Amino acid sequence: MGRPNFTRCGETFFNGITRADPAFTPFSYQGSSTKITFEGCKALCGSGSELYNAADVSDTLNTWILPLVAVVVQAPFESGKAWETMKLVTRYLGSPVVSLYYGLANIADSRRLAMMIDMSTPIQGFGKNADDYQKFLDMRDSLYILSVMNQFALTKLGTEGRRSSKAEEATRTLLRIALFSGDLPNSATCGCTQNASKPTPISAYRRRVAADLRSNRKRGVVPVFISTVFFLAAMALSIFKAVDEVGTADYIPLVDLGLLLSTLPCIVLCFVVDRNPIDPDGNRKTLNDLVRIVCAALVDDATFDGFEECLRDECGIPACSLAATRIRSHLSEVRRLCVELGTPNVPGVELLSTFAGQGRTRWHRGVARDIMSDIHMAVAEGGRGWLLTSDHVPSRLVLGNLIEDAGRPPSQGWHFASATGAFVLFLASALGAFYIAYRAPPVGVGCRSAQIVGFVATSVTLFATEAILAVLGWDEVVGLQRHAVKTCRARIDHWLGRLQATIIRIFNRSTQQLPLAQSKDEPAISLASSESRAVSSVPPADRPDSSQAQKVPSTTPTNDKCKIVPCWSARRVRFARYVLDPAECLNTVYLLSILITQALGAHRTCECISQHAIRGSAAYVDFRAYEKFLLRHWAGSLAVAMLIMLAGLLHVVSQWALQSHMNTSNAAEAMKGLKSVRRWRIRAFPARRTGMCVSEAWRRVVDRLCGRGQSQAGRSAMAFTSQWTPDKPPAGYDARDSEKMS
Known part of the structure; x- marks a missing residue:
């Protein structure tokens, strides 16, 4: 049997059921003329994959694969370092949340530096000084x-x-x-x-x-922006085509694929600023x-x-x-x-x-x-x-x-704010892709939605692991793990001891043994044993020594012991090399397999297009499946995912524009750019006030979670202002000059 053709197979099955052909009757699901059982699908249609034709594959390449490649090649690679380039590609593709976090964190650091430069001088300029x-x-x-x-x-x-x-x-x-x-x-x-x-x-x-x-x-920032615009245009065309072809025979939804990859332009644009x-x-x-x-x-x-x-x-x-x-x-x-x-x-x-x-x-x-x-x-x-x-x-x-x-x-x-932004941006795109794949016929968890769940789960796990090791450190994580094991063992020993004492008590009652009261020597023995355990628990360097009890510590520094040498965290590096790096490589391969599968149509099998495939014999294939409210579900998920993605892109582009005065070689052009930045900040201050309030509230939540005090002097970060802060401005300062800027 050749490759299956589900359109022709559905027509054959419908005609056979209509003629009451006994060869097709056992395959009918609950007597329906459009629903065939899972076993009937494999017997009548075939067990292979219905691949897309050349025109559909070419359309997928032109609308998704090539724009994606155009975005990836704009990543900040280094010439002559092939191995480092491969590692960077696997890091960006296999762990997008972590990559996006580092980009947003670097933008936040450079934003504070650019703000310090802006706030270092009066708003009206220097005059002739x-x-x-x-x-x-x-x-x-x-x-x-x-x-x-x-x-x-x-x-x-x-x-x-x-x-x-x-x-x-x-x-x-x-x-x-x-x-x-x-x-x-x-x-x-x-x-x-x-x-x-x-x-x-x-x-x-x-x-x-x-x-x-x-x-x-x-240089070369403009080509990166152009490639990002091409990617957004391809996404818009794919959405328009998918909405226009819903319910037709040529219906091939790949919008979930675009949403799943929509974090890549954000990652590349983040590293344009940095x-x-x-x-x-x-x-x-x-x-x-x-x-x-x-x-x-x-x-x-x-x-x-x-x-x-x-x-x-x-x-x-x-x-x-x-x-x-x-x-x-x-x-x-x-x-x-x-x-x-x-x-x-x-x-x-x-x-x-x-x-x-x-x-x-x-x-x-x-x-x-x-x-x-x-x-x-x-x-x-x-x-x-x-x-x-x-x-x-x-x-x-x-x-x-x-x-x-x-x-x-x-x-x-x-950076908790950058970590939250990276996680929300990736999760919004991933949930949008999953919801579209979930609502696309067959409705439910199928091959496409399960592939998305697997990639997202691996990416979030890598992000959580790296975040825990960054916040706590390797020694703290190992210490917590050892403390948990020690506590668990202590509890097990405690309950085993009580169980043993209960068993001994039962046998002693039956054999008329002495009561369980301790003798007079036992407390002294237990005290001595506890003292010996306490002494043994002290490190040898901290134990008192009679020969050194009267020695006075020398105040003369020993240069040999205080010599400064490089020191690296070897255990965390080994963990990253043997656990995190292979996991990112495997996740990248898994993502590429998703791209190839959906681009060629290899997921179009009886297993993947059947309803309730996990039920085995109860699964069926509906050849005329159509979700009644599909467009309504798509509209909501697309709106949320696209708005969050566009907000992330606009944030990155705005930060690039606001920080350009720090990177410009020409001092005169830098001053012109700084004046434009100040005008923008003054006009956009009412809109930024909401973000500042949210950031302050989030900082207080983080302080409470981390156990820091909420009222620390000097905790507030530098905020933009157009007025001179000290009570006595320097000579020659005119407040009307700052009003001209607004």
């Missing part, structure tokens, strides 16, 4: 360099193979010095001695670094050279002492105060870190290790979030024009939260 204009350009360069650093993974530093919080704090302080310090001399730009007597400030080198990074930024450089290795070398130049300056005794004194004087900290002691101790830790990192002439450990942005590396949080949390107080207190409120703002940015720790917003390793 060239010094303030240069301060703005330098701060714009510094924050842009920080946004590029956010794409690279930092080497995890620790002592003797263990991660150290002091090393991480010293790393952030070193980066703040490299980004915001203006008085640090740059005497290590070359190995010659002619320029050593005339060191240039580090700010001049930062300008060259920012110009180099902007020139290496990858654009990858042309040469990531070159950018990494440039940034490491910037850090090593700062290290070379701090290693010098005279430069280090002068820099520390300058910081204390500008911030008004007395030399004998507790804050000065804390700053001295912390800068000494930074200096010890500089020795390990080396100088441009004698390089050591690379602080920026690999290019990890755009979802390439798992659990990559970047350094921008921590540094923005450190400088939050210095920026948020100033409000509009915070850069010009004082001449000592760079020093406060360098010190960060070292002066006072109160009010520092905690830096989270997981």
Whole structure:
């Protein structure tokens, strides 16, 4: 028997039942002339698949496959790295929720940096004050360099193979010095001695670094937008065709396929905002050279002492105060870190290790979030024009939260808002695709809807696993698992002990044994055993030793034990390599099988088109199945899924437009773009107020769930305002200038 033709088979079955042919009567489902039993379908029509003809396959290729390929090829791939490209494709296709999360999280970080640049200056501009204009350009360069650093993974530093919080704090302080310090001399730009007597400030080198990074930024944003428009146009044509052909013989609904893949344009557009450089290795070398130049300056005794004194004087900290002691101790830790990192002439450990942005590396949080949390107080207190409120703002940015720790917003390793947005966007598209496949004849859970459920379940599981390991960490998850096993074993031992005691009590009563009362020696024995267990539970290093009881701990630091070395979380990396990576690869293969199956029509079998196929003999095939309210169900699901998808696309495109002034090489064009951004923000403020209220409510819910206090000083993030925040604006400020902007 050849391939089945269900249209011809339905006509043959209808004619046979109408003629009361006894050969067709056993196949009729409850005497119906249009419903055939599952066994009759296999016997009369065949057990194979009715594949689409060449015209239908070509139509599917033109409306779905080729636009999808056009979107995928616009992803941020790297040339000459085939294996990394394959891993990135499997990550985007096999784990779309995680990929979308990393894109939205990077957009949120760069949005805060762009907002800091916008709020650093007055709304009316600088006038003829060239010094303030240069301060703005330098701060714009510094924050842009920080946004590029956010794409690279930092080497995890620790002592003797263990991660150290002091090393991480010293790393952030070193980066703040490299980004915001203006008085640090740059005497290590070359190995010659002619320029050593005339060191240039580090700010001049930062300008060259920012110009180099902007020139290496990858262009080509417009083709990505055009390919996304083609994908949306193909989706609209497919929806129109599916609605127009409902109930006809050529009815081939592939709208569920488009909705299932609608997160891919959002993922690609997210990484347009967080654009990858042309040469990531070159950018990494440039940034490491910037850090090593700062290290070379701090290693010098005279430069280090002068820099520390300058910081204390500008911030008004007395030399004998507790804050000065804390700053001295912390800068000494930074200096010890500089020795390990080396100088441009004698390089050591690379602080920026690999290019990890755009979802390439798992659990990559970047350094921008921590540094923005450190400088939050210095920026948020100033409000509009915070850069010009004082001449000592760079020093406060360098010190960060070292002066006072109160009010520092905690830096989270997981963006809850971005995670929620990614999950809602993917879930809306997936539920829309499932509902369309569920309502399409045959109504119910069939092959197509089951395939969608399998892909969605795997994607959500991967997202949940990565989120749990990101929020809790590997050690916390393993600790919870061990605690649960230990508690379960303790309960089992407790109940087994009670059962054993009950059995012994029953036998003792029958044999007239001694009562179960304990003797006088038993409490002492149990106490001794418990004491011995308590002593054995203490680590050997913490047990008291009579030979060392009278020793006084030495205060002299041992450099061998405190040496800063790279430290990596090997267990979590192995878990990702042997569990998460294969799962993403299998999910990608599964998604491709869904595409091939639906594009060729391989799912058109008796098993897949039968009603209630899971019931076996009770299943049947209706050759004239038509859902009465199919268009009504489709309209609701399509409206919800398309609106959420368009909202995500508009959010990404708007953030790209609002952050372009930070990435532009031309300073004059950047100022024009910044003025346009300010006009847009002022006009759109009433609409954004609702989003701000929702974000604040969500933050309070997260604080309650995480056990943090709800009323922490300085927790509110910087919000856009067109007015000068301090009570006394600087000379020359005219409030009417801000009204002109609105």
